[in-house]
Amino acid sequence: MSGVLPYRGHAPPVDPSAEATQRIPAYVREAPPGLRAAPGTTLRATVIGHDSQGHLLVRSTDGVLALSTHIRPRQGSTVVMQLRPVGAQIQAYILQVIEANGAASAPNMPAAGQAGTAYPGDGDEAAALTRIWPALNEAIKALEFGFRAGSPDDGWPSLLPRSGPTLAAGMLAMIAALLRGDARDWLGAGLRRALAQAGRDDLAQRLENDFAKLSRLARTDSADWRVFVLPILTGGAVRPLRLFLRPPDDSGDSRVARRFIVEAELPQLGPLQLEGLINGNRLELILRSYAPLSDTLRDDLRAAHERAAALGGLSGRLRFAADTSWKFLPVPQAESGTHGVVI
Missing domain, CATH: 3.30.750 (Transcription Regulator spoIIAA)
Known part of the structure; x- marks a missing residue:
């Protein structure tokens, strides 16, 4: 796996085996398709922000990972992690944080009583959603991707662009939906009903909230770039594509x-x-x-x-x-x- 490398930081290398046993593990909530975490695997990744649920987003050469952790490294810093499979989950022990100037330190935990208060504001959440969309991935898993595929009311064809001959039409439809800004219309009654039947009504609300943030990016009055986030459905996974205009x-x-x-x-x-x-x-x-x-x-x-x-x-x-x-x-x-x- 190209993203799994021996540690080559500016500071003296840590001993992963010894250090990991002293850390509180983070849990990998979202990972790139195909990520493998054999025991002892060490991974280096760059911090890019947080998602709307407060998960830490880091980018490796294999893609973006979302980590559930109270550690709050600065955006742009590098984290050195040891990955360990635990049943169907992956634990990530953050061993070291390397700042942009090369200075290395132990992971920065929030002060007592501040855990959970360092989540980003709305702008940072929207930026994170342009790179990884946790609620959307959870919805796909909850509905066992492609439920009733091909059925007129399955919801997915009108919701997301798909790779293949309909990709261009799907991208245009997504752009139009972002410009309209109607989250409930975008999600559709069929998909909301399916999520309710799966016992995940919470995901419908999260998807609508996330869509509203992305719609504001597309409809901004700024004279600078507008951003259209197009989540492309391919191979059973969603890969966000960012279109700047x-x-x-x-x-x-x-x-x-x-x-x-x-x-x-x-x-x-x-x-x-x-x-x-x-x-x-x-x-x-x-x-x-x-x-x-x-x-x-x-x-x-x-x-x-x-x-x-x-x-x-x-x-x-x-x-x-x-x-x-x-x-x-x-x-x-x-x-x-x-x-x-x-x-």
């Missing part, structure tokens, strides 16, 4: 160049960022990754770009950039400052 100006001039950015984290390829510029009939794309893509994959992607451009009467090219200098864009209303796109 700039609001159109008031000129109405169709000749004005438009930029968009799509970001995702894939288990085999890691973080990816696709930046596009539409200028008249030209579509220029650049795909950023941390590690170089294979020649075969790049050839396939170029061919797909050429086919799509031809269908739309567009010209342009697709370029690739593989390095670690770029970062995901900050989510508006949760972070400030310049974004991390490398032009």
Whole structure:
């Protein structure tokens, strides 16, 4: 597994076997598909925030994990964990926290009487939901993914974009739903009824609350980026895709160049960022990754770009950039400052 590495921090390495026995374990509430945790596995991950339930979100090279823990490391710091399977669950013992400047310390527990009070505000919750959506994953598990698949009232086809030939239509439907902002209409009576029958009425309310936060991101009046979170249903799991768009100006001039950015984290390829510029009939794309893509994959992607451009009467090219200098864009209303796109 690419995300499981021997410890190579700036501080002296810890002894996982000895340290883990002295820690209170965190529990992995959400994990990337295929994550394996053999006894003694050590994992390094970057802290990216918290979800709406207060779970700590960390990103490894295998994807995002949500941890149930009272430890509150700073966003951007690195945590060193030891993973241990316990029945069907995975425990994560946080051994060390490494700050951005390389300083390492023991995990930072909240002061007495403050446990549970350090949860983020609404903006941070919305930012976390753009990367992992715990309530949605719980709902899929509760309903045994694809319940009554194909039935007109099963709820899933209209709720989420699916990989395959209907993906584009599903993405457009999700964008429209976020712009409307009606959480109950998006969830639908069929899915609420199914969750009630499964004894999980709580999930319906959590999904509606989460959707409302994401809808506010899509409908913000900011002159900067708007964010559309598109949870793609593929292989029995949901993978959030973030679409950043700039609001159109008031000129109405169709000749004005438009930029968009799509970001995702894939288990085999890691973080990816696709930046596009539409200028008249030209579509220029650049795909950023941390590690170089294979020649075969790049050839396939170029061919797909050429086919799509031809269908739309567009010209342009697709370029690739593989390095670690770029970062995901900050989510508006949760972070400030310049974004991390490398032009």
